[in-house]
Amino acid sequence: ARATLAADPxxxxxxxxxxxxxxxxxxxxxxxxxxxxxxxxxxxxxxRFNAIAESVEDADARIALARLAGRLWQEAAHVQV
Incomplete structure (x- = not known):
């Protein structure tokens, strides 16, 4: 369903x-x-988003935020609005 709806919401x-x-x-x-x-x-x-957020463990908050944003973007890139 996810793939079908990604192609045609x-x-x-x-x-x-x-x-x-x-x-x-x-x-x-x-x-x-x-x-x-x-x-x-x-x-x-x-x-899935929560699991990604929990997996980011960098001590430097700026790096953690950058990693989180990158990983979330990869996960959400296929979603159409």
Whole structure:
């Protein structure tokens, strides 16, 4: 779903399911609707961002901030608004 929505943020649940090799029914077995799927992607993305933030341990705050910004940018670069 993440890759499909990165390519087309307006992708329908049908397109998302097909790109994952699933039927709509199977996808709906895991998520109540498209919004629930999007919410789960946001939660998992936030968890990845938090893990990145926790991994930066430089003593110099300026270097830590630069590393954090670089790593977060790499993680978020594929996201379209």
């Amino acid at each position: 307006r992708a329908s649940i049908d397109v998302i399911a097909r790109s994952a090799g699933l039927s709509r029914r199977t996808l709906y077995g895991h998520f109540d609707d498209r919004d629930a799927l999007i919410r789960e992607l946001i939660v998992s993305g936030a968890q």
